[in-house]
Amino acid sequence: MAATLKDVARVVGIHPATVSRALNPRTSHLVSPETVAKVRKAAEALDYVPNPMASGLRTARSHTVGVVIPDLTNPLFPSMVRGIQDTLTRAGYTPLLVNTDNHPDTEATVVGSLRARRVDGLIVATARREHPLLAELGDALPVVLVNRVTESTALPSVTTDEQHGIRLAVDHLVGLGHSEIAHLAGPTWSSTGHERAQAFQRAIRGQGLTPAKKPFPVTAWSVEAAREAALKMLRAGSVTAVVAANDQLALGTIEAARHAGLRCPRDISVIGYNDMPFMNLVDPPLTTVRVPVSDIGAEAARLLLSLLRDEAPSPVKHVRLTPELIVRGSTAPLR
Amino acid sequence: MAATLKDVARVVGIHPATVSRALNPRTSHLVSPETVAKVRKAAEALDYVPNPMASGLRTARSHTVGVVIPDLTNPLFPSMVRGIQDTLTRAGYTPLLVNTDNHPDTEATVVGSLRARRVDGLIVATARREHPLLAELGDALPVVLVNRVTESTALPSVTTDEQHGIRLAVDHLVGLGHSEIAHLAGPTWSSTGHERAQAFQRAIRGQGLTPAKKPFPVTAWSVEAAREAALKMLRAGSVTAVVAANDQLALGTIEAARHAGLRCPRDISVIGYNDMPFMNLVDPPLTTVRVPVSDIGAEAARLLLSLLRDEAPSPVKHVRLTPELIVRGSTAPLR
DNA sequence: TTGTAAGCGTTATCAA
DNA sequence: TTGATAACGCTTACAA
Numbered sequence: 076m077a078a079t080l081k082d083v084a085r086v087v088g089i090h091p092a093t094v095s096r097a098l099n100p101r102t103s104h105l106v107s108p109e110t111v112a113k114v115r116k117a118a119e120a121l122d123y124v125p126n127p128m129a130s131g132l133r134t135a136r137s138h139t140v141g142v143v144i145p146d147l148t149n150p151l152f153p154s155m156v157r158g159i160q161d162t163l164t165r166a167g168y169t170p171l172l173v174n175t176d177n178h179p180d181t182e183a184t185v186v187g188s189l190r191a192r193r194v195d196g197l198i199v200a201t202a203r204r205e206h207p208l209l210a211e212l213g214d215a216l217p218v219v220l221v222n223r224v225t226e227s228t229a230l231p232s233v234t235t236d237e238q239h240g241i242r243l244a245v246d247h248l249v250g251l252g253h254s255e256i257a258h259l260a261g262p263t264w265s266s267t268g269h270e271r272a273q274a275f276q277r278a279i280r281g282q283g284l285t286p287a288k289k290p291f292p293v294t295a296w297s298v299e300a301a302r303e304a305a306l307k308m309l310r311a312g313s314v315t316a317v318v319a320a321n322d323q324l325a326l327g328t329i330e331a332a333r334h335a336g337l338r339c340p341r342d343i344s345v346i347g348y349n350d351m352p353f354m355n356l357v358d359p360p361l362t363t364v365r366v367p368v369s370d371i372g373a374e375a376a377r378l379l380l381s382l383l384r385d386e387a388p389s390p391v392k393h394v395r396l397t398p399e400l401i402v403r404g405s406t407a408p409l410r
Numbered sequence: 411m412a413a414t415l416k417d418v419a420r421v422v423g424i425h426p427a428t429v430s431r432a433l434n435p436r437t438s439h440l441v442s443p444e445t446v447a448k449v450r451k452a453a454e455a456l457d458y459v460p461n462p463m464a465s466g467l468r469t470a471r472s473h474t475v476g477v478v479i480p481d482l483t484n485p486l487f488p489s490m491v492r493g494i495q496d497t498l499t500r501a502g503y504t505p506l507l508v509n510t511d512n513h514p515d516t517e518a519t520v521v522g523s524l525r526a527r528r529v530d531g532l533i534v535a536t537a538r539r540e541h542p543l544l545a546e547l548g549d550a551l552p553v554v555l556v557n558r559v560t561e562s563t564a565l566p567s568v569t570t571d572e573q574h575g576i577r578l579a580v581d582h583l584v585g586l587g588h589s590e591i592a593h594l595a596g597p598t599w600s601s602t603g604h605e606r607a608q609a610f611q612r613a614i615r616g617q618g619l620t621p622a623k624k625p626f627p628v629t630a631w632s633v634e635a636a637r638e639a640a641l642k643m644l645r646a647g648s649v650t651a652v653v654a655a656n657d658q659l660a661l662g663t664i665e666a667a668r669h670a671g672l673r674c675p676r677d678i679s680v681i682g683y684n685d686m687p688f689m690n691l692v693d694p695p696l697t698t699v700r701v702p703v704s705d706i707g708a709e710a711a712r713l714l715l716s717l718l719r720d721e722a723p724s725p726v727k728h729v730r731l732t733p734e735l736i737v738r739g740s741t742a743p744l745r
Numbered sequence: 746t747t748g749t750a751a752g753c754g755t756t757a758t759c760a761a
Numbered sequence: 762t763t764g765a766t767a768a769c770g771c772t773t774a775c776a777a
Contacts, residue, residue, distance in 0.1 A: 080771065080772095092749080106747080107746060148488045150485065157481075160509065352485060431763085460754085463755090467753090
């Protein structure tokens with residue numbers, strides 16, 4: 076069915092090896108311009124498409140990249156994945172997408188399947204601060220971390236400036252007159268949860284305040300987990316504003332507040348993090364720290380591509396992008 | 411680095427071909443149980459993993475399936491993709507995900523790249539009612555349509571019962587006392603847009619009513635496109651309720667209504683379609699027809715897998731799942 | 746500048 | 762039940 080190098084060679088009347096050389100940009104300069112032209116034409120006519128299994132077998136490169144995320148249905152990831160996809164495919168690489176559901180066993184399984192597929196590299200959005208598997212993996216093939224990182228900085232990464240993002244949030248609230256500000260922290264096993272919590276403490280102290288509460292870490296990045304934790308937090312003492320570690324937690328906080336008879340933003344201001352889709356349409360529209368999710372993905376893909384191309388091992392690179400504050404209706408001046 | 415059949419063979423002291431037979435479930439019965447056991451153990455010890463490029467080259471099957479969607483960042487798709495992914499990977503197939511952005515040229519390109527990768531089959535969520543490319547494609551490899559279909563029923567598909575979904579919506583509004591009900595229709599090139607519009611007419615007549623307006627077809631499935639169209643529609647005459655062809659259009663309708671000084675649901679009731687994530691949290695919470703998106707994906711994957719396994723061409727199958735109405739705050743009794 | 750030939754890791758066929 | 766062999770389609774020394 077599909078034409079092969081041999082078919083093209085037969086048509087042009089030359090050897091398949093020459094056709095291969097002519098068609099491969101990296102070797103076509105070894106072939107006379109005339110034959111290159113003839114080969115191109117014949118290839119076009121037969122609509123020859125190189126068989127990646129054959130070339131991959133020969134070269135031991137699949138031109139395939141594994142993309143490991145927690146869960147595609149988490150609205151944070153579709154944009155990130157598109158950033159990755161678009162960049163990788165433009166470079167001739169095919170992304171293979173897998174979900175771990177934040178489950179180490181599942182992760183081991185799906186990463187195993189990616190390695191079985193002989194991916195050339197990995198983009199990983201599931202890093203935990205302690206993550207033995209990743210260190211191992213990084214020795215075996217190029218790995219780039221996105222969004223979350225490990226405690227060790229041995230692996231290249233693309234993240235955002237959590238410190239800056241949280242400071243924007245805190246400063247905004249202080250500007251509105253709030254001083255009883257609490258943080259609903261993300262899971263501590265996650266670098267984002269951890270760093271945002273630390274950044275919160277620093278930002279609050281930077282404002283000459285003391286945190287209204289110790290950070291309340293939540294066990295999962297979910298609305299449900301947030302509802303419970305927020306309820307406890309609100310009961311624990313007077314709070315007029317909450318910086319939640321992400322948008323889901325913010326939504327959970329708002330629900331908890333409502334449950335406790337508080338109205339947002341009248342009685343309590345809430346800020347999220349990420350600016351997921353539709354956060355402008357929820358009730359109330361969510362003030363949040365916008366992370367350039369698609370850019371993060373694109374940047375991670377670029378970083379991995381550079382690793383895949385370089386022969387010599389380059390120094391480990393960490394890219395940080397800057398988030399911005401999006402002010403909407405869930406924050407208001409202190410009454 | 412990675413162990414090969416030859417390595418395993420050397421350890422066991424037998425021929426690679428026998429190792430291959432022993433390890434392949436479909437041929438292991440040809441090998442004595444003892445050697446199978448020995449081979450399994452050795453393979454385990456060396457952690458041998460078959461090279462899919464090699465076997466793919468030999469068998470001309472990549473164990474790979476192309477998944478063609480309009481845009482992953484459209485919240486309708488992540489769930490559907492997960493349904494597909496989970497089902498395919500459980501069966502040993504790797505999904506290759508591509509986006510067309512609803513652009514025929516892009517579609518041709520990305521489908522080309524999938525065929526270059528030698529996918530064994532295709533799951534396509536981008537069907538237009540007239541879609542020459544798809545007919546062609548269906549002759550070349552197994553294709554399953556999902557969510558949207560072509561005018562021709564030549565290709566197997568997994569969809570939902572639009573007729574039923576729309577009737578649920580209309581009946582709900584009629585039950586609330588509405589009789590001036592309009593339909594904000596989706597693009598007519600899309601089977602979902604077309605069928606929902608037809609279903610609307612039928613449901614309205616089934617209630618002994620006449621449609622408040624001719625269906626207003628929108629040019630794209632977007633909030634923005636909906637805003638404009640809805641504004642015209644609302645200006646064109648008295649309407650107390652709108653059945654929008656999907657959730658984005660419903661959101662646009664609500665915005666348009668607000669812009670026109672109408673409040674939802676007080677002055678106008680609006681129903682969406684699909685029940686995307688967060689539609690319970692928007693303002694007002696959206697009454698909508700819930701489509702079992704993840705199941706659709708899983709079902710499509712199953713259907714394709716059966717096609718991939720069957721030698722004999724089976725009759726073209728069309729699977730229809732049933733949607734349900736989710737009543738929330740965007741609909742209210744006529745005042 | 747082109748041809749030759751070997752080999753990447755499998756599996757299918759044939760023979761033993 | 763197992764072994765030998767060839768072939769899938771491509772790339773790459775090496776030779777010419």
